């Protein structure tokens with residue numbers, strides 16, 4: 001290759017390359033171009049290289065102008081890359097379509113083109129004329145068969161370029177093309193290096209932190225302005241796209257970008273941009289962003305204005321994909337710097353996107369793991385605290401304290417539904433003044449904020465600000481406003497689908513309830529709901545156990561009758577009072593246990609709550625074959641009717657005794673008193689003979705004796721009651737005693753009645769108080785005579801076996817009905833208290849007899865048949 005004729009400039013040694021080491025003096029002829037370009041090849045950046053070349057070319061060819069145009073990569077146009085002495089007319093902006101004008105023709109024909117007289121030529125750029133050029137010589141710059149540009153020189157004065165000039169310019173052109181090729185290759189290599197370095201930095205950055213928000217912000221600072229002017233990372237959050245990293249090369253641009261993101265967030269369904277890229281996983285490259293594209297993508301005029309403010313000229317959107325999933329999109333754009341994104345940039349961006357996605361996923365996984373661990377620890381703590389909580393109140397306390405602290409709330413409360421489901425009871429509260437807690441202790445469901453909505457529909461409330469609270473629960477707006485809280489969270493407490501209450505948390509600040517926070521409260525609430533239910537069951541069990549203990553110890557009989565009429569519960573007192581065991585009673589109809597229940601139950605009052613019924617009507621019921629007077633009252637419960645009863649039999653008997661005593665005593669005392677009074681009056685007022693007077697006095701004496709006996713009986717009965725009667729046991733002959741009694745009583749027998757002793761004659765030594773025994777036998781014989789108004793035989797039999805002496809008094813009188821036989825031994829009890837049969841008596845004889853016989857360690861019994869007679873038996877131990 002030849003050197004270029006020198007112009008006084010000396011070449012400078014290149015920093016690299018073998019062909020550039022030589023420094024040669026410029027020589028004329030074919031060698032000229034070599035010097036120019038060889039030296040210039042040392043310049044690696046194309047711009048300065050071309051600028052430097054221009055002067056040398058002008059001098060070498062003695063031209064007035066020199067222009068180097070380069071072809072666009074797509075070979076459609078030429079643009080001026082270096083211009084000498086033509087600067088005023090030609091700017092960077094000049095574009096020449098290939099095939100058009102002078103330079104375009106050189107590029108299209110790939111041949112040197114000479115114009116000797118511009119005036120004669122047609123279809124040349126007017127700028128050439130404007131510069132006043134007359135002659136032109138242009139050669140194509142070819143590299144590997146492609147036209148990479150055009151080099152032309154011009155002369156103001158007419159000039160005929162010679163073949164030698166053409167050859168020289170072609171030679172220079174070849175060198176320039178080569179230099180361009182090298183420079184471009186170098187540029188490409190440098191950019192590849194830059195990319196690699198950038199990627200290395202990105203990798204380092206992405207692996208340096210597990211906080212992806214922080215990482216994405218730093219990635220933005222790395223990408224802007226090296227890669228782009230505008231940077232935006234969008235992440236998928238459920239169904240939404242949320243901005244996660246944002247950067248811009250100038251403050252106004254950043255402002256516009258932030259506003260754009262805030263007001264017009266990307267959506268998954270949009271036809272272009274982040275939404276589409278996330279949806280399809282396919283990247284987007286817009287080498288040039290045209291006005292029409294902006295207008296088509298804008299949602300309204302303001303959107304369009306914002307997009308225009310960003311002034312994006314070229315853009316790339318790539319997916320953030322990892323393991324087949326797209327986590328979001330990375331968008332890059334360049335502004336008016338003139339750069340254009342190409343395939344290399346897209347590849348780089350895709351690579352960055354993949355690396356960023358991995359880092360984001362790591363961060364998310366780490367965060368999820370961390371949250372899960374924190375949650376597990378929290379729940380473990382709650383479990384421990386719940387272990388010590390026994391009552392519902394304790395559990396609610398744990399729930400509200402843990403909820404408040406885990407979510408950073410200012411206050412919180414837990415309320416449980418009352419049994420009727422219409423009222424809430426606040427069982428735990430934290431962070432409220434005590435008077436407020438007191439005021440809201442029991443409130444109807446409709447008055448508690450959110451309760452209706454949450455308890456009826458099971459909806460949770462996650463309201464991030466006071467405005468949201470007021471919008472959802474307008475009726476609580478004034479009260480909520482007064483409290484001065486912002487955010488509010490309310491969730492139901494439920495177990496097995498049954499809602500039993502709610503927990504509410506109040507926050508002083510606006511609060512975002514992201515998924516993690518919600519999960520924590522829901523987990524604690526779920527755990528506590530279980531514990532609340534457990535505590536409720538335990539309470540109920542304890543209550544039942546208590547109730548059972550109480551029922552086991554009350555004196556009143558208590559039983560429960562189910563809706564089917566069968567006994568479901570029978571307490572120990574009921575067992576005791578009726579003699580019927582609970583296991584026998586339970587499951588059977590009441591009527592089978594208490595005779596006459598059906599008739600009696602009509603008289604039993606049943607209330608709807610305890611105490612509503614009166615103290616209980618005494619009704620006669622047959623218990624184990626015996627009539628008993630029971631005072632029964634009932635209370636209806638959801639599970640049937642609970643009856644309580646007490647046995648009034650003895651009270652009734654006492655009452656009856658009192659009545660009997662009054663009627664008997666008044667009769668018994670009045671009769672002899674009347675007789676004494678009558679006889680006394682007769683003695684005073686009437687003239688009586690001796691015999692009549694004696695008869696009167698005799699009557700007075702007899703009646704007084706009778707009065708005395710009655711009074712003595714009364715005294716004795718009373719002393720027996722008080723246990724003041726002492727018996728002195730000794731040995732006596734039972735047969736002799738029987739004879740004595742019969743002879744005493746036998747002296748005054750009514751007509752038609754006989755009285756005799758039955759015995760085999762031998763003496764029977766009996767252990768007794770002889771005076772008391774005589775009194776007993778006399779009373780029995782007396783009764784036998786008294787209650788045999790139609791006469792008959794009365795016998796007093798005496799016999800003995802190995803152990804006892806037996807006295808049997810038999811009569812053929814009126815007899816005693818079976819139902820009364822036990823009662824005749826009661827005090828004042830008389831079968832015929834009204835004395836319809838005219839037989840008097842105190843009703844004390846048999847009572848006194850029984851009590852005396854008992855005190856002598858014996859027993860007394862009766863057998864009788866009405867109308868046929870009676871048989872009284874007294875047994876006493878034999879004397880030893």
Ligand code: ADP
Nearest residue numbers: 783784787815824830831841842843844845846
């Ligand atoms: P009273 O003073 O009435 O005889 P008692 O205690 O001796 O009192 O007897 C109580 C009641 O028992 C009598 O009122 C009578 O109705 C009945 N009674 C006692 N003995 C006989 C008998 N042998 N035959 C029929 N009834 C009798």
